[in-house]
Amino acid sequence: xxxxxxxxxxxxxxxxxxxxxxxxxxxxxxxxxxxxxxxxxxxxxxxxxxxxxxxxxxxxxxxxxxxxxxxxxxxxxxxxxxxxxxxxxxxxxxxxxxxxxxxxxxxxxxxxxxxxxxxxxxxxxxxxxxxxxxxxxxxxxxxxxxxxxxxxxxxxxxxxxxxxxxxxxxxxxxxxxxxxxxxxxxxxxxxxxxxxxxxxxxxxxxxxxxxxxxxxxxxxxxxxxxxxxxxxxxxxxxxxxxxxxxxxxxxxxxxxxxxxxxxxxxxxxxxxxxxxxxxxxxxxxxxxxxxxxxxxxxxxxxxxxxxxxxxxxxxxxxxxxxxxxxxxxxxxxxxxxxxxxxxxxxxxxxxxxxxxxxxxxxxxxxxxxxxxx
Amino acid sequence: xxxxxxxxxxxxxxxxxxxxxxxxxxxxxxxxxxxxxxxxxxxxxxxxxxxxxxxxxxxxxxxxxxxxxxxxxxxxxxxxxxxxxxxxxxxxxxxxxxxxxxxxxxxxxxxxxxxxxxxxxxxxxxxxxxxxxxxxxxxxxxxxxxxxxxxxxxxxxxxxxxxxxxxxxxxxxxxxxxxxxxxxxxxxxxxxxxxxxxxxxxxxxxxxxxxxxxxxxxxxxxxxxxxxxxxxxxxxxxxxxxxxxxxxxxxxxxxxxxxxxxxxxxxxxxxxxxxxxxxxxxxxxxxxxxxxxxxxxxxxxxxxxxxxxxxxxxxxxxxxxxxxxxxxxxxxxxxxxxxxxxxxxxxxxxxxxxxxxxxxxxxxxxxxxxxxx
Numbered sequence: 001x002x003x004x005x006x007x008x009x010x011x012x013x014x015x016x017x018x019x020x021x022x023x024x025x026x027x028x029x030x031x032x033x034x035x036x037x038x039x040x041x042x043x044x045x046x047x048x049x050x051x052x053x054x055x056x057x058x059x060x061x062x063x064x065x066x067x068x069x070x071x072x073x074x075x076x077x078x079x080x081x082x083x084x085x086x087x088x089x090x091x092x093x094x095x096x097x098x099x100x101x102x103x104x105x106x107x108x109x110x111x112x113x114x115x116x117x118x119x120x121x122x123x124x125x126x127x128x129x130x131x132x133x134x135x136x137x138x139x140x141x142x143x144x145x146x147x148x149x150x151x152x153x154x155x156x157x158x159x160x161x162x163x164x165x166x167x168x169x170x171x172x173x174x175x176x177x178x179x180x181x182x183x184x185x186x187x188x189x190x191x192x193x194x195x196x197x198x199x200x201x202x203x204x205x206x207x208x209x210x211x212x213x214x215x216x217x218x219x220x221x222x223x224x225x226x227x228x229x230x231x232x233x234x235x236x237x238x239x240x241x242x243x244x245x246x247x248x249x250x251x252x253x254x255x256x257x258x259x260x261x262x263x264x265x266x267x268x269x270x271x272x273x274x275x276x277x278x279x280x281x282x283x284x285x286x287x288x289x290x291x292x293x294x295x296x297x298x299x300x301x302x303x304x305x306x307x308x309x310x311x312x313x314x315x316x317x318x319x320x321x322x323x324x325x326x327x328x329x330x331x332x333x334x335x336x337x338x339x340x341x342x343x344x345x346x347x348x349x350x351x352x353x354x355x356x357x358x359x360x361x362x363x364x365x366x367x368x369x370x371x372x373x
Numbered sequence: 374x375x376x377x378x379x380x381x382x383x384x385x386x387x388x389x390x391x392x393x394x395x396x397x398x399x400x401x402x403x404x405x406x407x408x409x410x411x412x413x414x415x416x417x418x419x420x421x422x423x424x425x426x427x428x429x430x431x432x433x434x435x436x437x438x439x440x441x442x443x444x445x446x447x448x449x450x451x452x453x454x455x456x457x458x459x460x461x462x463x464x465x466x467x468x469x470x471x472x473x474x475x476x477x478x479x480x481x482x483x484x485x486x487x488x489x490x491x492x493x494x495x496x497x498x499x500x501x502x503x504x505x506x507x508x509x510x511x512x513x514x515x516x517x518x519x520x521x522x523x524x525x526x527x528x529x530x531x532x533x534x535x536x537x538x539x540x541x542x543x544x545x546x547x548x549x550x551x552x553x554x555x556x557x558x559x560x561x562x563x564x565x566x567x568x569x570x571x572x573x574x575x576x577x578x579x580x581x582x583x584x585x586x587x588x589x590x591x592x593x594x595x596x597x598x599x600x601x602x603x604x605x606x607x608x609x610x611x612x613x614x615x616x617x618x619x620x621x622x623x624x625x626x627x628x629x630x631x632x633x634x635x636x637x638x639x640x641x642x643x644x645x646x647x648x649x650x651x652x653x654x655x656x657x658x659x660x661x662x663x664x665x666x667x668x669x670x671x672x673x674x675x676x677x678x679x680x681x682x683x684x685x686x687x688x689x690x691x692x693x694x695x696x697x698x699x700x701x702x703x704x705x706x707x708x709x710x711x712x713x714x715x716x717x718x719x720x721x722x723x724x725x726x727x728x729x730x731x732x733x734x735x736x737x738x739x740x741x742x743x744x745x746x
Contacts, residue, residue: 039691043698046683068666068691076669076687084683293441296449310419310457314449318412318441325416325698 004182004209006241010351014233014260017350020241022088022140023180024080027055029241029262030350032253032343033090034336035270037063039073039083042270043328044336046085052305052337053344056088056140058265061133062097065123066116070136078138089139090265092245093172093186094125095146096214107147109164127171135178143212144172146186151219158190158215165214166202173206184210184243191224193231200235210241213261217246225252229259236260250279250342250366254359257346269335274328276320278370279338285313285370287331292317300370305337377555377582379614383724387606387633390723393614395461395513396553397453400428402614402635403723405626405716406463407709408643410436412446412456415643416701417709419458425678425710426717429461429513431638434506435470438496439489443509451511462512463638465618466545466559467498468519469587480520482537500544508551516585517545519559524592531563531588538587539575546579557583557616564597566604573608583614586634590619598625602632609633623652623715623739627732630719642708647701649693651743652711658743660690660704673743678710 003023010017018029034041034049036057041049049057059079064070076082079089095112098105102114102123111126130145145168147161165188176183185203189195203211213232216225229244236242243263244256253264269279278285280300285292287299298308299316307316307330319327342362349358376396383390391402407414407422409430414422422430432452437443449455452462468485471478475487475496484499503518518541520534538561549556558576562568576584586605589598602617609615616636617629626637642652651658653673658665660672671681672689680689680703692700715735722731 038695038697039688040697040699043702045699045702047679063695067695068687072667072687075667076685082685082688082691084688294445294448306420312449312455314441314445315412315455315457318455322411322436322440324411324413325701326413326418328698329416329418329702 003180006210006239008239010353012350012353012355013258015257015350015355016260016262017347018241018262022182024086024088024140025055027088028347030253030257030343030346031056031263032339033058033263033265035060035265035267036083036085038067039064039079041332041336043274043325043332044270046083048306048333049085049336050087052333053340054087054336056090057085058090058092059137059139060097061091061094061130061137062101062125064137065094065125065133066118070133074136074138078136080138088141089137090141091134091137091139091143093130093143093145094133095130095186096148096246098125099148099150109167111145127168128175131172131175135176135181138178139181141182141184141210142176144169144183144185144208146188146214148188148215148218149190151190153190155190155192158188158192159195162188162195162199166199166206169203170206173208182209184208184212186212186214186245187232187236188215189228190215191220191228193227196228196232197235200232204235204237208240210243211236212243212245214245216244217248217252217266222252226255226259229256229261233260250339251363253339253342254346254362258355258359269339270332273331273335276327276331278331279335280370281338281365282368282370283366287313287317287320299331299334300338303334303338303341305334305341307331307334307337376553379583379612381612383726385723385726385728386631388630388723388728389633389635390720391614391635393636395555397459397461397513398428400461401720403626403630403716403719404429404636405712406431406636406638408433408638408640409456409458411440412437412452414705414709416647416698416705417643419456421679421706422458422709423460425706426713427460427709429463430458431463431465432510432512433470434464434467434503434510435474435498437510438467438498438506439491443506447509447511451509453511461514462510463514464507464510464512464516466503466516466518467506468503468559469521469619471498472521472523482540484518500541501548504545504548508549508554511551512554514555514557514583515549517542517556517558517581519561519587521561521588521591522563524563526563528563528565531561531565532568535561535568535572539572539579542576543579546581555582557581557585559585559587559618560605560609561588562601563588564593564601566600569601569605570608573605577608577610581613583616584609585616585618587618589617590621590625590639595625599628599632602629602634606633623712624736626712626715627719627735630723631728631732642712643705646704646708649700649704651704652708653743654711654738655741655743656739658686660686660693665690672704672707673711676707676711676714678707678714680704680707680710
């Protein structure tokens with residue numbers, strides 16, 4: 001498709017460093033995508049995202065179809081025009097949120113009927129409607145409509161969702177028209193390796209320019225997730241990007257890149273920032289903790305972000321306890337910077353064929369705790 | 374005092390343009406001071422304040438003595454060290470807030486005993502304690518401890534508060550020790566011109582490097598305030614800065630500069646931003662209004678602020694209705710920029726001896742409404 005390409009530029013073990021090109025700019029992989037649910041990353045201005053090196057953000061189809069409405073977004077120039085974020089966007093399919101947020105869901109082969117969690121109005125999400133919405137929103141990368149069963153669903157339910165996801169993927173591809181968007185299929189199948197395998201083979205047969213891995217980070221054990229990723233790695237085309245949806249902690253990202261994943265999104269860095277939890281190069285730091293009351297050090301002395309360059313743990317703790325919005329902004333900036341910086345370091349280690357060493361050192365440091373070993 | 378000076382550099386009618394020098398930098402007057410209650414201007418980072426030209430911010434003695442405590446702030450380098458704002462600070466005396474926020478107040482000649490609105494702990498604010506706190510906080514400009522009666526208080530109560538404020542001003546001056554702070558007296562007296570006159574004469578006799586005008590913007594009629602300012606103008610020393618506390622709207626600032634005022638603070642631009650009200654060059658705009666739903670124009674097409682340069686009314690309205698913190702930040706940035714920009718224009722008009730003309734044009738434009746005349 002014009003304007004799009006993906007190239008794996010280096011490999012180290014199963015880890016890959018690549019380059020995704022889109023009509024709104026390039027994204028080096030492995031990439032982390034900050035989550036901008038309603039068309040804005042919470043508590044952070046676009047300018048700060050750009051300065052910290054964010055190259056692509058995710059927006060949620062479910063939220064935007066309900067408010068402000070995808071028609072309105074389209075009339076105001078799509079997500080890029082409406083929000084002013086002129087780098088790449090990715091939208092999810094709405095599938096995950098409709099199962100986790102919406103009230104009174106009724107699922108059948110056509111799609112999902114539900115009531116808005118905002119005002120109770122009735123809506124339908126189907127492969128065709130999801131494509132219509134995502135074409136209205138105008139992201140660079142869009143997702144096929146999928147069914148994402150909960151992590152504790154019985155095998156029977158996961159199997160049914162997996163087969164339906166494949167049928168919906170076919171309908172999604174048929175309904176998708178925009179040439180300036182890349183449509184990814186979503187592999188489902190829970191922690192069942194045979195279902196994952198069927199799902200991957202079926203989707204690859206349909207043929208997509210990229211593959212998302214859904215239905216993980218929904219409560220399954222971490223070991224189960226690692227097995228799924230290792231199993232999928234040889235089943236997914238080497239030359240196409242793989243996007244692990246909704247994952248995860250810094251350790252999760254490292255472990256998943258080691259199993260061939262290229263793209264991630266997760267609310268963890270921003271949501272935890274608003275709750276006062278900082279991701280540092282030595283693990284997590286809860287800013288409310290009384291031991292930081294008079295601590296003049298920056299959140300992470302090893303971090304070069306605007307927050308760590310200018311404020312102390314004591315000041316951040318004060319702002320957080322006083323419910324000052326600035327606390328959410330300062331900590332969100334730090335957490336996202338810290339994620340993006342780790343991705344930069346990870347890409348470099350792959351290019352230098354030192355990923356295993358970098359991974360060992362980084363995981364060891366993350367286990368030290370914020371006050372050092 | 375070393376490091377401090379104030380010079381009136383131009384006059385036009387009763388309006389003055391001046392320069393206040395402090396140990397942490399210079400402030401051109403007439404100046405508007407954004408309010409940073411707890412040591413941070415709500416929803417705005419220091420960097421953005423600097424970029425929009427804020428030169429001095431106000432912090433609240435009452436809030437900071439309760440949380441995180443003035444002792445802690447002192448140990449972490451005072452407000453400048455603690456917050457990282459390295460330009461001038463001004464702290465109020467705590468008098469106004471203790472009367473408007475604290476529970477179970479008991480006032481006597483010594484001071485005010487009260488319970489914290491945060492956790493109910495008992496505290497005393499007195500001239501001596503207010504000076505101790507403000508010296509711990511370490512602002513460049515500090516205020517004598519005053520009693521601020523409500524706008525509807527009977528004359529008898531206002532008179533008593535005025536005389537007590539003078540006695541407390543004397544005690545404040547005696548208790549104030551730091552040579553790197555300027556201590557201003559506060560004129561009280563409500564809308565009673567004779568009480569204002571007595572208060573001003575008594576404070577000038579004690580002698581301060583600057584004079585604040587308190588007890589206005591507490592519910593009195595606007596005409597009463599204008600009369601008070603006009604009456605005080607010849608009573609206050611020409612060569613000392615005059616600071617009108619807690620005022621006000623753009624129109625209020627213009628009218629007060631016309632009556633010889635040099636400094637202002639007010640929560641209006643930031644608080645109203647969080648509530649979705651924008652101050653534009655053509656008056657106020659309520660972003661919730663349905664007519665902005667698909668409005669692609671910036672909040673104020675005549676404004677050069679980062680918000681107006683990058684976002685539309687439609688996008689701001691969406692973020693505001695979705696309770697996104699970014700809405701508060703974007704609108705606070707605009708409102709403060711708009712206030713500071715008006716002050717710049719006002720100073721220039723005074724220097725060019727075109728204040729009357731500028732005032733007439735600006736007030737006329739403010740009355741137009743955001744969609745123009």
